[in-house]
């Protein structure tokens with residue numbers, strides 16, 4: 001099975017405190033640690049496991065900047081056969097719809113039986129996979145947490161739904177699936193693995209190569225600003241030495257029934 | 261001029277979802293004079309029950325009945341909606357498991373704009389939509405602006421708007437099932453598999469020690485277990501802990517996990533995403549311990565402590581054990 005996995009480079013929210021930049025038009029990017037989007041790493045692992053079972057190939061693709069190459073190499077070190085970087089000044093500032101449009105143009109240059117995306121990336125829309133599927137006229141299932149290959153043209157997939165329940169679906173290939181975190185245990189990537197793929201050529205495609213006009217990727221949804229939300233009154237912050245904090249906290253817990 | 265507002269009504273087992281009334285409030289934010297039309301898909305007597313309930317709050321309810329719509333399979337629901345919705349429709353969908361599956365593709369097929377997971381809405385003086393969304397797991401918010409006149413699909417976060425409880429519409433149900441046409445799809449619903457029952461029932465405990473990614477290491481779960489033992493509670497967790505296979509799925513609190521109603525909730529190294537908070541009900545006393553003073557959890561907690569959980573929890577446990 002020939003599989004394409006869409007991946008993206010994001011500020012690692014587990015490693016960073018995200019703050020709004022001074023002028024409020026962006027987040028403070030200076031000292032951010034970037035990594036592969038969490039769900040995308042699970043998607044690549046899933047693709048590699050499918051290839052290990054039934055053969056085929058795994059290609060990782062990203063729309064980004066030159067810096068995005070590092071996440072492609074990381075996923076190739078994991079076991080993806082090929083990486084493709086889609087970059088162009090014209091792509092900067094596009095929205096999820098634009099990203100799906102760019103990906104569609106690349107998909108049509110190849111032949112993929114299965115396309116995987118992550119369930120969600122940093123902007124939290126969870127939209128790129130479903131849009132790409134509709135543009136390609138392929139069936140789609142989101143939030144997939146299990147994949148079973150039934151035969152050459154059919155998969156059985158589990159979709160996460162409310163309360164940790166799973167909705168089982170049969171879906172025809174070729175199709176697009178968005179992969180939810182936790183579907184597998186992504187393998188570890190060491191420095192050695194990354195070194196081994198350091199010199200592999202990564203093809204770079206721009207708007208011209210993909211036959212994309214600026215209008216096709218102009219954002220329909222335009223971000224105006226960033227701000228820090230405030231909900232409710234906010235917590236009473238306990239301050240002082242740990243000892244003082246703990247004394248106060250223990251009193252509160254007693255009062256609220258949190259100590260037996 | 262933006263087009264007619266339509267609201268997709270989510271329901272289950274013949275019971276209408278809370279979002280049905282919340283989305284009326286959302287529609288009124290776009291246009292105070294809006295008379296949104298409800299769209300209900302399904303089959304059988306359950307569907308009629310839901311339509312009748314929706315008609316109390318919506319002046320017009322469009323009923324779309326078909327055996328193929330008995331389970332809301334997004335690929336089939338999309339075909340049904342495309343059969344009846346005008347291109348310039350303003351469509352409000354709950355951002356739940358169906359909405360996430362359905363709306364991105366629906367917007368492409370309608371050639372409409374899509375706004376995901378909106379938590380607030382406003383119409384600007386020049387007729388555009390200004391919506392509030394969250395990014396980076398809720399650490400920052402953003403205003404997004406887009407046109408509405410060419411049609412738009414807006415997924416609204418459940419719980420973001422207070423329900424419109426007036427129920428004074430006395431509406432009409434219009435059956436448009438005849439317009440549906442072919443609903444065959446390349447994705448077929450097979451069955452719903454219930455989540456496995458785990459070793460501990462976290463929904464039964466009055467005190468929960470909840471651990472998140474901030475606990476850092478599987479070995480550190482021990483210090484949470486010790487605290488839980490000292491306070492007579494049990495350990496639950498956020499999703500990354502389950503994704504990493506450190507605890508069973510049945511310990512996860514949130515929209516894709518358990519709903520809990522404890523008296524006291526100690527959130528340790530949890531950022532406070534809405535998916536996690538969605539599983540905490542009954543207004544418990546929430547204590548948040550997080551090393552980041554700006555973590556969103558501090559906005560919803562009653563008491564906040566800026567500390568490293570790995571250092572703080574054992575000290576707290578020790579003090580409690582002293583009595």
Ligand SMILES: Cc1cc2nc3c(=O)[nH]c(=O)nc-3n(C[C@H](O)[C@H](O)[C@H](O)COP(=O)(O)OP(=O)(O)OC[C@H]3O[C@@H](n4cnc5c(N)ncnc54)[C@H](O)[C@@H]3O)c2cc1C
Nearest residue numbers: 006063095096117118120121122123124125126127128223
């Ligand atoms: C400088 C800058 C300005 C921007 N301005 C705007 C703006 O004004 N308005 C706006 O709406 N957006 C803007 N964007 C884009 C936005 O930040 C998101 O990258 C985009 O909307 C994707 O949204 P998401 O994170 O919700 O992706 P989701 O739809 O949540 O992502 C789901 C999956 O889609 C795939 N995917 C997502 N992004 C990519 C990618 N780049 N390459 C390959 N696969 C991908 C991944 O598999 C991912 O897991 C801007 C981006 C940049 C860098």
Ligand SMILES: Cc1cc2nc3c(=O)[nH]c(=O)nc-3n(C[C@H](O)[C@H](O)[C@H](O)COP(=O)(O)OP(=O)(O)OC[C@H]3O[C@@H](n4cnc5c(N)ncnc54)[C@H](O)[C@@H]3O)c2cc1C
Nearest residue numbers: 472473474498499514515516517529531536551552568569
């Ligand atoms: C469809 C869907 C469903 C989901 N369902 C759920 C769900 O049911 N439940 C759920 O929990 N999530 C769910 N999620 C995931 C959710 O979006 C968040 O990613 C998740 O809740 C984050 O977990 P966290 O707070 O533990 O981790 P993070 O967001 O990574 O936060 C870790 C926190 O720990 C703090 N920290 C780090 N180190 C320390 C330290 N040493 N001491 C103190 N603090 C520290 C950090 O400052 C940070 O605030 C779902 C996501 C999707 C897309």
